[in-house]
Amino acid sequence: MAASTAPTATTTTDREKTLQDELAFPILLTDRLIKSAGEAESSRSECVDISRQADELSHKLRAAVRLTSSPSSSSSIYDRPIRRIAADVAKNLERALTLVRKCKHTGLLRHVFLTITSSAADFKKVTNLLQSSIGDFSWLLSIYSDDEGGANLAIPPIARDDPIIAWVWSSIASLQINRQVKDRIDSANYLASLAGHNQRYRKVIVEEGAVSPLLRLLKDGGGSPEGQIAAATALYLLVDETERSGIVTNEGGIPIMVQVFAESCMSVQIAVAELVAKVAEIDPVAREVFGKENVLKPLISCLILDVDMEDYKRLYVGGGKNSIHSIVQKELAAKNYPNYTNRVLNHGNSSNSYHKVHSCSSFDSRTGGSSSRKERENASTEVKLKLKVNSALALWRLCEGSVFNSQKVAEPKGLFCLSKIIETERGELQYHCLMAIMEVAKVAEDNADLRKVAWKPSSPPAKAVLDQLLRVIKEESNLDIQIPAIKAIGCLARIFSAKETGIVSSLVGQLGNKDIGVAIEAAIALAKFACPDNHNCVSHSKTIIEFNGVPPLMKLLSASDRSRKQGLVLLCYLSMHVGNSKELAEARALKTLESAAKSGMAQNPEVREIFSRALHHLMLYQDGSHPHNHGFAVV
Template sequence: MSSASTATVSSSSTVPPRVVEEKTVQEELSLPILLADRVIKSAQKAESLRQDCSDLAKQVDRLSQMLRAEVRLAVSTPSLYDRPLRRIASDITRNLDRALTLVRKCKKHSGVLRQVFSITTAADFRKVSNLLESSISDMKWVLSIFESDGGAHLSLPPITSNDPILAWVWSSISAVQMGQVRDRVDAANQLASLARDNDRNKKMIVEEGGIVPLLKLLKEGASVEAQTAAATALSNIASDGEKVRVIVDALGISMIVGVLGDSQTRVQISVANLVARMAALDGYAQEEFVRLNVTRPLVSLLSSHLDMEIVSNNPVKTSIPSLIEMNKKLAYKGGYNSDSSSHGGSHNSKEREMETPELQLKLKVSCAEALWKLSRGSVSNSRKITETKALLCLAKIVERESGELQFNCLMAIMEITAVAESNADLRRAAFRTNLPAAKAVLDQLLRVSQEEIDPQLQIPAIRSIGCLARTFPARETRIMGPLVSHLGNRNVKVATEAAVALGKFACPENLNCSEHSKAIIEFDGVPPLMKLLRSGDQPRLPGLVLLCYLALKAGNSKALEQASALNALEGTSRSVSAHHPELKDLIARAINHLTLYQAGAPLNRLRHHNEYHHNRQNFALHS
């Protein structure tokens, strides 16, 4: 197999290189050096094709000197990037083994046998000589990237002739690990660009050991450009859970959290983006971030330059006149990463004060997105976030900002409320209606749902209110009115979301479902609901579920009778039950409940009602 084809096979391997290659570089190079010595000695003893053997020995000697130079370099350079060297050394070992077999055939032979060996080895010498020349070129290349100043290498070693990207990856990782600061920045940017191109490049960078040098570059803080380039490259590489896990296993989470808490603004933007990406792709990384308390620097950065009004448990409102005082209170409550012993943090705070508003806005956008992705489906992260002043901060930003920042904050609130919906402890701790932060959040959710016209903002606001349905007392008209009004929204998606939210108020699992159901009807919600049922397949299901709940809890309502709710349920029961069998019993109960209260219900409906209950009783007896 040629060196080029060998490289192609090796580069496609999915086995992490460090799992297989446990030997040191010196140990790895000892075998080809030993083989080279044997080839030279055997060539000196050759009886046939002596000139060819001599020429071959000269090539091997050059190769041997290069290998020994690499050993000396490895001993004197603890940070040596050895991936290309190991790969090339393996290829050289195979080529030297072929050379040794060849020259050993040239020992003393007689008669016809000698002529046969002369005929067969002449062609073999040319093949082996070409392989050795390729190995020499490979060694020249690898020595050049180690001994140069870390600049770009446009040449390609023969081992990567079928896969030029591999050479670029090797030289870039080598520069990130061993080069000067400027070269490390350029190399990190090169890796970021390669990773952005396609998944194969991402996989290659990971397999060739690029994660650890990039994390080291990020942590060292040699320059803003270096840290930004490293964070960008890591973000581009981390495109799925498997690659994110490599970063986690390299102890990258602690480095990322440390840099986020104490860096300049441009670096923090890149790192916050990296946090958001990793948290979105891997649940384990998401939990590791919360274990190392990444929420503290994120909330701290998000709330900087934000005048917040903190409401105490009594009706008196306390206004915090300055950002410094607010920071102290947030730090006391566990919401800030304020280390008074960190001179770097103080220095960076002063620098942040001088940043342009545009850059400060980008930082807040990135931090809000990170909180959004961290809270998604995570009880521990959502609890950690609500234990800070994050809810109040998010509410204030939703109130005062617009665009991407407002949207990201709304999405963070939506994910936290979604977790709280299924976790009673979090719901009681963070979203009791008498809590100042919870009240501030609810006020903004209602305001957005009523005043905003963009469905992208209305939908998360409405969904958040629905997730909190169990926290509201009976006859909560302040909430119910706006939600009911959206049943008639011209945007079908918004209307459907309103039906889903109202269904959570009216469902039997809600202790106040009867009162909420009556309130929905009192706010004239039945007519737009019936219209929504005719809007298509997407809104039909949540609308039908809501109608069933209303029938069960307020079946004697004239509004349901006037809207022909019973006819609507009967008309859709068969088709819906066929596609959604889990709703069959709910629809049947709703039909029978309405039948009891509708004075003009035909006899067959009453007979159906009696048969239904008779069957249920028989089922209960036999059970």
């Protein structure tokens, strides 16, 4: 009969017990069982069999004690299966002891009692339980044996109904014991294959303690980049929700990831960058920890591979008293912009300090290894591209909602680099860089300091990015990259002066886009230009109308419910600021808003107030409109 394999909660008291303490109790029970079996005066043959099993189990328990107390393994032993099986064995021994003790005394009444309470079926059941315990401990000793190679995929009796627990235990034990690196890699790959199956397997793997040995393998690789890649792959598959990502963070995984990424070869960096992106995507807390561990610096350095950064070097590296570098540095210092001055100083003092990533393998010290520069020169185009794609993906995820990380990416080097990639690359790399810019812009929308310092249109890095965003909006037909570019421009609406009509006209041109998704995003972005929170809202509203934005806007109102809502918001802003516009009158904007009010659209809390103000302005300016005729208007 296999015992239940459902994971059990471990109390603090249980954790404080040493393995020797856990094993001492079942050893004591085997001694008692052997003694009681020898004193039995009835069911002698059955008690002899039980005594033999208890003796065999005693030897295995003592072997486990020797294993766990040896200096070489006591500090690194994987104890979860030992504790779990020892507890199960103790229950089986207690049951056997209770049965055998009934056989100690003789007498007619006692014989009758035993006949009633201790049938042959009871002895058979106890014998089967003890045999299962022997099988469990035989398997347990095998997974810690140095003679075994890799994980032991045999199934012990305790896991007969749920083999996954045994496979996980065996793989983690193989990872944790200092065996050959091939065995550790095989075990990590096997855990990764299990993790790829379903959510429950991932949960069991993490609950049974796989994270810590995987992080150890990620850090040292067992002397092999393949080991680090295997560990990174397994962790990537495991951290698919915030709770499991938090376990990785609590185990000290983030500093390890950052160190490995900064110091490893390119193949390892590819895997680790993907892992960083995954953790950052699902765990907002981890994003901030990554930023404080300075992961963005090596990520940007990887993106700079083969990118022409002459504009950046000319403006920011070295720099005299009147250079942009010097001027920006003084301005930022005066504003006490957090940590920015030191970072700019670091950029200026050494062009190598930010360019260089120690990505050569540290595992080949006997032959002298290879420099980062040499490895990158010899790397294939595919490897370089994959590294840059994953690094850009990590940047994107790290910037989501993070002021700290967005500030770092929005420094001159980061913006120049991203603008160059958006200009010259296509596919995933271009898309990831656009998404990173979009996330930085989203943060800047609500952060005045970031807008004023990093996104001045006159600043060369900001201008380089803005030029590329506008180019994408106007020239590209790929919706996947058009939309983040439009969103980014919308988020930055407050940085543009009234003279920046080219920005607004580019967005107006997308109001009539045949793809409704692009048209809606253009309307949302234009609404941020025309919003009363924007200092230049009146000028921008006039520009929207001057560039013939009203006709496509009116068409958008009838496309879908979402387009109608976003279109009405923009129409309300235009009506509030340029209510006397003949274009709005010709488009019958007042009638449109009246219809929307009647239909209940205006009762949406997000638009109720602006509906009221828009109707008021239009009724003042458009002929034939009188306030008493519009009792349905929102007030």
